[in-house]
Amino acid sequence: MTRLKISCALLSLLLVACSEPASVTKNDIPTVEVNLDNVHQDIKVLASDEFAGRGPLTAGETLTINYLAKQYQDIGLIGAVAGEYLQPVEIAQLTPDPNMHLTIGELNFTAGSDFTARTQQIQPLIELKNSDVIFVGYGIKAPEYQWNDFKDVDVKGKTIIVLVNDPGFATQDDDLFTGNAMTYYGRWTYKYEEAARQGAAAVFIVHETAPAAYPWSVVESSNTGSKYTLMDNNKNASQIPIMGWIDVAAAEAVFQQANLDYHQLKQQALSPEFKAVALNSQANLTLKNQLVMAKSHNVVAQLTGSESPNEYIVIGAHWDHFGAIETETGTKIFNGAVDNASGTAATLEIARIMAKMHQNKPFKRSIVFVNFTAEETGLIGSEQFARGNIIPTKQMVALLNIDGMNVLEGTDYILQYGKGLSEMEDYLVQAAKAQGRSVKMDPRPQNGLFFRSDHFSLAKQGVPSLLFMSLGDTDPDYIAHRYHKESDIYFPEWSLGGVKQDIELIVDIATQLANNGDWPKWKAESDFKTRRLQDRP
Structure with a gap:
């Protein structure tokens, strides 16, 4: 990752007290119909042994990116890379x-x-x-x-x-x-x-x-x-x-x-x-x-806005996991069903929902869906995306990043990572309230999760972001026995109640931002805020 100069203000962000939620103008949000059969099927495919743990630069990558590109094409989204769906990410293995x-x-x-x-x-x-x-x-x-x-x-x-x-x-x-x-x-x-x-x-x-x-x-x-x-x-x-x-x-x-x-x-x-x-x-x-010097790929697709097509709401999730390794006892496949086939499947379902909404009443701003490569090895795909070769970061309104979903029953709360960081937190509070849920602060701030997923690459470039992650919060056994292990596999009996809730919430926030013209701001003084002000004074 690139060298990052951390200011005192940035490092103390997680302790900055939240201000009262700002008044967020909320459009009339159509009823969101989440098809959990779609989500089940996408997780099942992406976390299958055939995809061999979705390791970058493997046959599993080829299967994964082709599957995602085909899904976005079938949904009706256009490729955001000069009409294509794949953004090359030149990496060394x-x-x-x-x-x-x-x-x-x-x-x-x-x-x-x-x-x-x-x-x-x-x-x-x-x-x-x-x-x-x-x-x-x-x-x-x-x-x-x-x-x-x-x-x-x-x-x-x-x-x-x-x-x-x-x-x-x-x-x-x-x-x-x-x-x-x-x-x-x-x-x-x-x-x-x-x-x-x-x-x-x-x-x-x-x-x-x-x-x-x-x-x-x-x-x-x-x-x-x-x-x-x-x-x-x-x-x-x-x-x-x-x-x-x-x-x-x-x-x-x-x-x-x-x-x-x-x-x-x-x-x-x-x-x-x-x-x-x-x-x-x-x-x-x-x-x-x-x-091995080779190209991996982000998958990037978009719905083009009707009034401000060069302003973008980004919805993302990393597609990769740890692939497969050979051991003395045989091949171990790290299927990564929760981390992050669940998040990748969610981006597809959100794309299906928002594409239908866009047909009925086009969004004013563009919506970009991006599935990043090589998150597990240092946020590599998102770092490439954050370089702005496809979309300049100054044109990105916000990022909604999904990294491991609650595949079990729904909850009466949503987790918030970081405190007092940006006005995106106000959107989270409002959308959760509309669902009858409260916002619960990250119960493990000592884990530094704000620095550990793809949104951090965009935040360093000034893009306000939200992280949606439920790794182990509703299933304490997950971290101990399945996280980053070959036992993170798909279970057809998952209810996906939490997935449904969070998809509805993400669609709500994305729909608001796609139509209301708002540019969410960083709240506290930080390197993030400084970078944003350089781009949008």
Whole structure:
């Protein structure tokens, strides 16, 4: 992902108090008829073994994008890419050798069970040779918080070990960073970006389930097998050579080898006065990569507005999942039924509904439906879309992003991610109220979900966004046993009551924005707001 300069205001957005909902002009919204048979069928197809986990640059991608393009064509939408439905996304597929080993001092660690390692540099071979290992606390450099874990230490060419999340979560102190709510400094993407800026050769993030917000199995499935990246003109040489995770038990052993106590140093790292600690050992790792340069694809279709066709309401969901991997016990297919065949199926059904509405009374603005590629590997498809090659972001009114739906019974609430971010929250409140539902704040702000889905790529370019996500909220068993696992499969007995509710709500908001001429604004001072004001002063 591109380097992001985070201001203090941006990082504190999640704590900004919501203002009273603004008065939102609401048009008469026609009765929405959601055909759940369509949704069932689309999820069933997209999450089938035939589609093999919808891995980018695989046969599963070809099946997926062709299926989506055909559905949009049958619905009557036009292709938004010069009349075509597919937006090329040139990416590199990197597949690390699964049999690699990491040695730190006298310790030998096994890939998958003890650590993961990959790269976004376009290189067939990257080697760590006798690289000094240093513990750098949280690996954060944040002047606005008077925090710099890299003070008085030179990590150029070295291997650094850092903690996941940020000090606010560890202390639950609202005066430290933003307390329980994760900042971007707590995201693993930031850790790798800052390590690269500091010139490190490798970074390993210590995994612990609570601050990471997911078990080691998610780290393993998300960081092994084929991974993908956009490419620059220098083969991504500015990125960290080796980006890795290390299990907490393995980290404890590394510290013990140096006669140090991991948990004691972790506690010390909660102070801004903490200074990096050498672990008196050297790391060695040979990272071999199979490289494939290829094109993946976003699928983009639109309904053209009757009065302001160059103003766009964007409705999106990522189509990809983790594909299939070969193991000693056979092929494991990550079907991704909830994440995110459900969201992709919802975009199709919303397109069907809104196409019928458009026939009866054309929308004033254009409606764009986009299914992004490679979200699971760093929001790659949405980053490409946000570059504005198809539609300039200054012409995008708002984005409604769907990433994992409530496939069970409906609820009397809708989740809101982030607090006091933009006027899109007012639309959410009004539409939920019309359904007899309330708005419930994200119960797990420490997970930093605002930074973890495709809307973030557009938000960085100033586009106000809403995230619709119900991963595990109505089914607590999902995160523990199905999220990013091969058990995320389609169940024909799903009621899809929650899907129906949220489709109706999204259609309501999209219909309002398509006709009322409003340009929702960012509420708090932030890099998002600054970017929007640059485009729309």
